[in-house]
Amino acid sequence: MTAPLLEVRGLTKRFGGLTANEDVSFGLRAGEILGLLGPNGAGKTTVFNSLAGFFAPTAGEIRLEGRPIAGLPPERVAALGVARTFQIVRIFKSMTVRENVMVGSLLRHRAVPAARRKADEALAFTGLGGRAGDPAGQLTVAEQKRLEVTRALAIEPRLLLLDEVMAGLTSSEVQEAVEMVKRIRDRGIACVVVEHVMEGIMPIADRVVVLERGRVIADGPPAAVASDAAVIAAYLGEEYRAPGP
Amino acid sequence: MNRRTALAWLALAAGAALFPLLATRPAWQNTAILMLMTAQLGVAWNILGGYAGQVSLGHAAFFGAGAYVSTLLSLKLGLSPWLGMGAGAAFAAALSLLVGWPCFRLKGHYFAMATIAVGEIVQALVNGWEFLGGAVGFYLPLQERGFWGFVFNRSKLPYYYIALGLLAFSLLVNWLVARSRIGYYLRAIKDEPDAARSLGVSLTRYKQYAMVISSALAAMGGTLYAQKELFIDPGSTLSTALSIKMSLVAIMGGVGTLAGPVVGAVLLTAIEEASRIAFGGTGRGTDLVVYGGLIVLIAVFQPAGILGLFASRRGPARPEPAPAGEAT
Numbered sequence: 001m002t003a004p005l006l007e008v009r010g011l012t013k014r015f016g017g018l019t020a021n022e023d024v025s026f027g028l029r030a031g032e033i034l035g036l037l038g039p040n041g042a043g044k045t046t047v048f049n050s051l052a053g054f055f056a057p058t059a060g061e062i063r064l065e066g067r068p069i070a071g072l073p074p075e076r077v078a079a080l081g082v083a084r085t086f087q088i089v090r091i092f093k094s095m096t097v098r099e100n101v102m103v104g105s106l107l108r109h110r111a112v113p114a115a116r117r118k119a120d121e122a123l124a125f126t127g128l129g130g131r132a133g134d135p136a137g138q139l140t141v142a143e144q145k146r147l148e149v150t151r152a153l154a155i156e157p158r159l160l161l162l163d164e165v166m167a168g169l170t171s172s173e174v175q176e177a178v179e180m181v182k183r184i185r186d187r188g189i190a191c192v193v194v195e196h197v198m199e200g201i202m203p204i205a206d207r208v209v210v211l212e213r214g215r216v217i218a219d220g221p222p223a224a225v226a227s228d229a230a231v232i233a234a235y236l237g238e239e240y241r242a243p244g245p
Numbered sequence: 246m247n248r249r250t251a252l253a254w255l256a257l258a259a260g261a262a263l264f265p266l267l268a269t270r271p272a273w274q275n276t277a278i279l280m281l282m283t284a285q286l287g288v289a290w291n292i293l294g295g296y297a298g299q300v301s302l303g304h305a306a307f308f309g310a311g312a313y314v315s316t317l318l319s320l321k322l323g324l325s326p327w328l329g330m331g332a333g334a335a336f337a338a339a340l341s342l343l344v345g346w347p348c349f350r351l352k353g354h355y356f357a358m359a360t361i362a363v364g365e366i367v368q369a370l371v372n373g374w375e376f377l378g379g380a381v382g383f384y385l386p387l388q389e390r391g392f393w394g395f396v397f398n399r400s401k402l403p404y405y406y407i408a409l410g411l412l413a414f415s416l417l418v419n420w421l422v423a424r425s426r427i428g429y430y431l432r433a434i435k436d437e438p439d440a441a442r443s444l445g446v447s448l449t450r451y452k453q454y455a456m457v458i459s460s461a462l463a464a465m466g467g468t469l470y471a472q473k474e475l476f477i478d479p480g481s482t483l484s485t486a487l488s489i490k491m492s493l494v495a496i497m498g499g500v501g502t503l504a505g506p507v508v509g510a511v512l513l514t515a516i517e518e519a520s521r522i523a524f525g526g527t528g529r530g531t532d533l534v535v536y537g538g539l540i541v542l543i544a545v546f547q548p549a550g551i552l553g554l555f556a557s558r559r560g561p562a563r564p565e566p567a568p569a570g571e572a573t
């Protein structure tokens with residue numbers, strides 16, 4: 001068994017009196033896809049922001065290949081190989097699609113022509129090559145989400161954090177997004193996928209962690225988690241719990 | 246830069262080089278020199294305020310730093326103002342590090358307010374410091390000293406060409422910065438700072454790079470001003486009105502564009518001179534009224550500046566509102 005790429009242990013994040021995450025622990029191996037599920041307000045994005053360096057955890061450890069990264073600023077975490085997308089897209093609207101991706105590729109390729117080449121490669125990989133010269137603001141929502149993924153890939157991460165990249169997409173767009181995540185995994189990049197749409201993530205996740213009210217209530221293979229009583233209760237409410245044997 | 250734009254710049258440079266040979270009246274030449282100097286300051290301001298989106302309203306402090314450093318070195322040590330210009334730029338760059346360190350912790354309007362405070366503090370400091378001339382300021386001796394001495398009293402032409410050269414140099418610096426890695430990062434920081442950070446961009450570091458370049462260029466403009474006027478005091482080189490003017494020419498012409506400050510400076514100087522002629526030399530208040538009116542007009546009708554009127558086919562001229570905060 002290989003050493004874990006990502007190790008989260010006892011992660012707790014409080015905002016004043018509000019506890020957004022409490023004692024969250026999970027791990028992730030290289031090339032794995034981890035689904036992070038939970039109802040609205042369960043604390044998924046908070047976990048995410050802690051992993052990406054946007055929040056300093058109140059307590060707990062985050063290790064990337066054994067190296068503690070909790071509390072490092074986002075730009076340092078990015079340089080160490082963790083990329084992220086945003087739940088509400090944050091593309092650079094005054095730039096073209098290609099320039100957006102170049103901001104990512106410039107991290108590892110300081111010369112502008114080399115960064116441009118790498119950006120074009122990344123755009124070809126995610127199928128946005130045809131729109132490279134267009135102003136980023138002209139893309140559809142689905143394309144903007146794909147642009148964020150492309151831009152994140154351009155920093156050549158080992159771990160990619162995808163925050164609801166499938167939310168608000170049509171079912172055929174969800175299919176495309178699922179295919180893209182698989183192809184990213186096949187390149188050896190581990191993914192943490194936050195979704196509250198179960199259909200998108202269940203078929204591709206190697207493992208699923210379910211949060212409710214900031215705590216982990218289930219952790220395991222998708223099939224086992226989907227039939228877990230606590231998970232069903234969290235999603236549908238107590239009255240839908242299957243009658244016990 | 247495509248072929249057409251490059252040709253346009255070349256034509257503009259040729260026109261500017263020929264202008265004082267055709268327009269020989271001193272008043273015209275003087276107005277043209279003012280336009281060039283104002284444009285140069287707008288270009289300097291634009292690197293930080295336009296490209297990186299960090300609106301500084303204290304840039305007169307850096308302009309004044311250039312004016313005072315070269316003047317002091319010239320008066321006390323007899324150093325050539327050209328060396329003083331380099332020293333002033335270096336001093337302003339160092340000052341900008343000192344100012345940037347606390348101020349870049351603030352965002353948006355709070356950054357702008359902090360820079361106003363910095364400008365006012367520097368002005369108050371110089372006002373009360375006798376070594377720096379206090380409120381009286383310094384006179385430089387009016388005697389022809391040739392190129393190396395940087396004082397010309399037989400003709401305005403040397404000042405014109407030095408101002409033109411300094412503007413060209415500033416535009417070149419701006420162009421090189423804009424197409425470099427720093428330029429991409431600055432635009433990213435302006436558009437979406439959090440997204441930029443997630444891609445490995447240190448906000449403070451790159452804002453600071455922009456501020457160092459911007460303040461050094463503003464200081465060079467300050468030295469030129471001191472050598473042209475041969476008189477500096479806090480009111481003429483360190484005032485907040487001057488800081489506002491630097492930002493206004495960039496905002497009026499088009500922030501974050503190479504040509505914007507040049508267009509803005511030509512227009513603003515023309516308006517100023519016209520109002521001076523119309524209301525007389527004592528009309529010091531009228532230019533402030535003009536500034537205020539222009540800021541309101543630009544903010545309401547044309548946030549992308551005059552160049553934005555022509556750029557609409559290249560995408561939205563008006564910046565879109567920032568998305569609402571993310572749920573956690």
